[in-house]
Amino acid sequence: xxxxxxxxxxxxxxxxxxxxxxxxxxxxxxxxxxxxxxxxxxxxxxxxxxxxxxxxxxxxxxxxxxxxxxxxxxxxxxxxxxxxxxxxxxxxxxxxxxxxxxxxxxxxxxxxxxxxxxxxxxxxxxxxxxxxxxxxxxxxxxxxxxxxxxxxxxxxxxxxxxxxxxxxxxxxxxxxxxxxxxxxxxxxxxxxxxxxxxxxxxxxxxxxxxxxxxxxxx
Numbered sequence: 001x002x003x004x005x006x007x008x009x010x011x012x013x014x015x016x017x018x019x020x021x022x023x024x025x026x027x028x029x030x031x032x033x034x035x036x037x038x039x040x041x042x043x044x045x046x047x048x049x050x051x052x053x054x055x056x057x058x059x060x061x062x063x064x065x066x067x068x069x070x071x072x073x074x075x076x077x078x079x080x081x082x083x084x085x086x087x088x089x090x091x092x093x094x095x096x097x098x099x100x101x102x103x104x105x106x107x108x109x110x111x112x113x114x115x116x117x118x119x120x121x122x123x124x125x126x127x128x129x130x131x132x133x134x135x136x137x138x139x140x141x142x143x144x145x146x147x148x149x150x151x152x153x154x155x156x157x158x159x160x161x162x163x164x165x166x167x168x169x170x171x172x173x174x175x176x177x178x179x180x181x182x183x184x185x186x187x188x189x190x191x192x193x194x195x196x197x198x199x200x201x202x203x204x205x206x207x208x209x210x211x212x213x214x215x216x217x218x
Contacts, residue, residue, distance in 0.1 A: 004043065004046055004068070008039065008040045008043070011036070011056070011067065014060045019155070022037045022040060023037065025056065025059070028112070028113075029051075029052045029055045029056065047068055048067055053067045053068060057069075058089055060089070061089050086117065086118035087116065088115065088118050088121055088131075089113045089114075089115050090113060090114050090116060090132065090133050090152065091112075091113050092112040092113060092132075092133040092135075092150075093134055114150075124212070126152075126212060126213075129154040129212065130154065130209075131152050131153065131154060131155070131212075132152075132153050132155055133150055133151070133152055134150075134153055135148065136148065136149045136150075136151055136175055139192055140191070140192045140194075140195040141164075141175055141190060141192065142191060143191065144164070144191040145175060145191070145211075145214060146216060148216055148217065149214050149216035150214065150215045150216060151175065151211045151214050152211070152212050152213035153166050153210065153211055154209050154210045154211075154212045155208065160180050160186070160202075162177070162180065163178060163211070164176070164178070164210070165177075165207055165208070165210050165211060166209055167188065167205050167206065167207055167208060168208055169204070169206075174188065175211060176188040176189060177191065184201060185199060185202060186199070
């Protein structure tokens with residue numbers, strides 16, 4: 001495989017690990033939705049433009065050399081990274097986690113990103129987490145989570161334990177407190193007492209990830 005082919009394979013692997021689409025990445029760097037699809041599948045363009053490569057490298061938190069930069073380009077990227085400090089870029093997914101009746105989920109495409117200090121993530125115990133940022137809609141988790149809050153969701157596969165999770169039921173996303181009291185069954189609980197808890201079999205729900213942080217307006 002030539003160097004360009006290796007870059008295309010690397011980009012596909014990075015996108016798969018972050019669970020983002022090539023269309024979403026294309027839009028993130030200001031291109032039409034088919035741009036990176038054509039780059040990967042048809043080899044057109046043959047190489048990524050410098051600005052496109054830089055944005056993708058920042059998003060995936062990798063060196064530009066893995067996306068095809070060479071020589072002085074790599075040196076310049078290293079200087080910029082040293083100046084900026086150690087940061088992790090977390091994708092914001094274009095879907096809403098409902099804390100009310102539910103929100104139909106769109107394709108999980110990153111439309112933006114938030115940068116977090118790598119040191120802060122280590123202090124929070126999230127250095128190895130697979131993180132995504134999602135906005136909350138609805139009032140069923142008030143006062144714990146309010147509509148418009150931004151939540152960090154750890155999508156790393158871990159053993160289920162009591163806590164607040166984003167879950168998917170029949171293509172609808174919810175954010176609820178999850179309790180696992182009986183083998184094979186869970187209870188979804190709202191913080192707002194106006195919403196009754198409900199119990200269901202574990203195989204009826206997809207656990208998207210655990211909510212590990214929130215942010216919002218004061």
